[in-house]
Amino acid sequence: MYHVFVNDKPIVLTSVVEKESGFKNYLLDTVNIGKVIRELNTTSLKEARLIHKNPEKLIKKFLKLLPNVIAGGGKVYNSQRDILFIYRNDKWDLPKGKTEAHETIEETALREVAEETGVAGLEITKPLQTTYHIFKRNGKHKIKITYWFEMKTTFKGKLYPQENEGITKVEWLNAKARTKALENSYANIKVLL
Numbered sequence: 001m002y003h004v005f006v007n008d009k010p011i012v013l014t015s016v017v018e019k020e021s022g023f024k025n026y027l028l029d030t031v032n033i034g035k036v037i038r039e040l041n042t043t044s045l046k047e048a049r050l051i052h053k054n055p056e057k058l059i060k061k062f063l064k065l066l067p068n069v070i071a072g073g074g075k076v077y078n079s080q081r082d083i084l085f086i087y088r089n090d091k092w093d094l095p096k097g098k099t100e101a102h103e104t105i106e107e108t109a110l111r112e113v114a115e116e117t118g119v120a121g122l123e124i125t126k127p128l129q130t131t132y133h134i135f136k137r138n139g140k141h142k143i144k145i146t147y148w149f150e151m152k153t154t155f156k157g158k159l160y161p162q163e164n165e166g167i168t169k170v171e172w173l174n175a176k177a178r179t180k181a182l183e184n185s186y187a188n189i190k191v192l193l
Contacts, residue, residue, distance in 0.1 A: 002059050004132040004143065008187040009040045011134075012049045013058040028052040033065045037134060037141060059132075062143075066134065069144045070099045072109030074151040075128060075192055076119065078172055083193070085181055086116055086161065087169035092181035094189055096146050097165075105147045113151065117170045118160030124149045131188035148192055 073096025097112035
């Protein structure tokens with residue numbers, strides 16, 4: 001099962017058909033994805049479920065419905081076990097960004113975290129789950145596939161928000177501050193924390 005977010009409402013990719021209650025079922029092979037996105041954005045529908053009999057083919061088939069944008073990002077810990085957050089578009093988020101030509105996804109994640117926050121000395125400790133969300137750019141929907149990595153650093157320098165990317169704050173948040181920040185964050189970030 002996979003969750004692809006449209007704002008904070010999930011499109012659930014599954015091979016299990018359940019009786020509809022607060023959600024709608026669609027067949028993945030014949031779905032009009034534009035209609036599903038519109039319904040999630042304009043109705044009280046809580047989620048949509050795209051059904052395919054073969055669970056191994058769910059994500060592969062889904063990703064063919066819209067253009068894909070590949071990104072890498074980091075859940076970065078400092079020596080106090082605080083996590084690095086950015087504030088952009090009036091929401092708390094984790095640093096991430098699109099891949100550039102000839103970069104591995106790990107290089108993308110390290111570069112983007114450093115660019116968006118000013119943090120140096122980043123080291124990847126392990127891969128985290130991949131998240132999916134649908135966004136609209138220039139009137140067209142796309143699927144952003146973000147490969148996340150847990151990272152660590154001993155960096156104690158000044159944090160610099162990448163303002164030309166719309167980032168207004170960068171902060172190390174402890175457990176209590178994270179809980180509060182997650183009240184004003186994205187569903188796919190909540191999944192990672």
